[in-house]
Amino acid sequence: MLKIPPSEFKILYEEYNSLVRSVIYQIAGPKYLNDLVQEAFIKIWKGLPGFNEHSKMSSWIYRIATNIAIDSRRAATRRHEEFGYDFGQIRDPRAGADKELENRQLVQQGLESLSDDHRVVLVLAYIHERPLSEIAENLGLSEGTVKSRLHYAKTAFAEYLKSKGAVA
Amino acid sequence: MSQFNDDQLKALLQKNQPKAPSAEDGEFSQILARAKTIEKSRFKLQWVGLGSAIAASFLAFWISIQQPNELQDIAMPTEQISDDFDLYNEEWPTMDVGEDFIELASNN
Structure with a gap:
């Protein structure tokens, strides 16, 4: 009855699962991750x-x-829920991993500190390296607006790192 | 970390990006089950829609063959509407109550 054979759909799922998971987690946080991935x-x-x-x-x-x-x-946001990554996921037991862990926490907190609009463009443009034209099309915005949001996102992120003493 | 440029910021974000927890076991089976349920309900809905359309057509046809005269009467009235103004020229009864009534009234 399915229009797509399950075997083909499974191949697609395996190919894109980590991408979908990662984008949703980085933009929306951990709270409804599994439900959103299914959706x-x-x-x-x-x-x-x-x-x-x-x-x-x-x-x-x-x-x-x-x-x-x-x-x-x-x-x-309408339900006044706080955004937050799950720091339980980033514990690293390796020796000498303290600095790495600190950097990861800093980056995650920096992303958390951004507005939703700024986080979306920074995640897509810098972490996933999507072209600005594609981001603009996917978000229904002009490329100029995406550039502007990216600029403000970078500034806000750099300000956050500066406030934590991570950059000069 | 010191002041960095675009490429360094990109590298920093990519290296330290928030990592999503891995998928639960059986996630694909759950997705597939949901997909099948949606497909089944869509299939049912199509049949219900088709059945309703057939029933409505049949009902309309049945009504049209069962009551042709009544429908025709509504559409074509048999009595012609008159525009004859002679009606107004007819002699109407007057308010003549007659002598008897006046006498009777004055006696009371």
Whole structure:
């Protein structure tokens, strides 16, 4: 009865699961991660039969994951829920990992300190290295707006690091 | 860390990016089960929609063959509406109550 054979869908899931997970986690935080990842793959599954531009598959999947994460953040903001990554996930037992751990916590806290709009563009442009034109299209914004948001996001992030004494 | 440029910021973010916890076991099975449920309900909905459309068409047809005369009467009234103004020229009864009534009234 399924339009996409489960075996093909599983290949797609395995290929893009970490990407979808990572985008949703970095934009929306850990709270509803598993539900949102499932929702994203259901959307992918629903949209797949009509999707024939396989060269743009990753761009399309980024769009789905990003929009689900943004919608979740908006709903969380309406409920006055705080944004926060799960620091329990970044403990590193290796010897000499203290500095790395400190840097990771600093980066995560820096991202947390940003507004949702700024975090989204910084995550997509700098962590996932998506082109600005694609980010603009996926967010329904002009490229100029994305550039401007990215500029303010970088400034705010650098300010945060400076306030923590991490940069001169 | 000292002051850094764009590339250094990118490297810092990529190296220390927030890592999502790995997927729970059986996540794909759950997604597949949800997909199947959605597909089934969509399939049912299509049949219900089709059945309703057929039933509505049949009902409309049935009504049209069961009551042709009544419908025709509504559409084509048999009595023609008159625009004959002779009606107003007819002699109407007057308010002549007659002598008897006046006498009776004056006696009371």
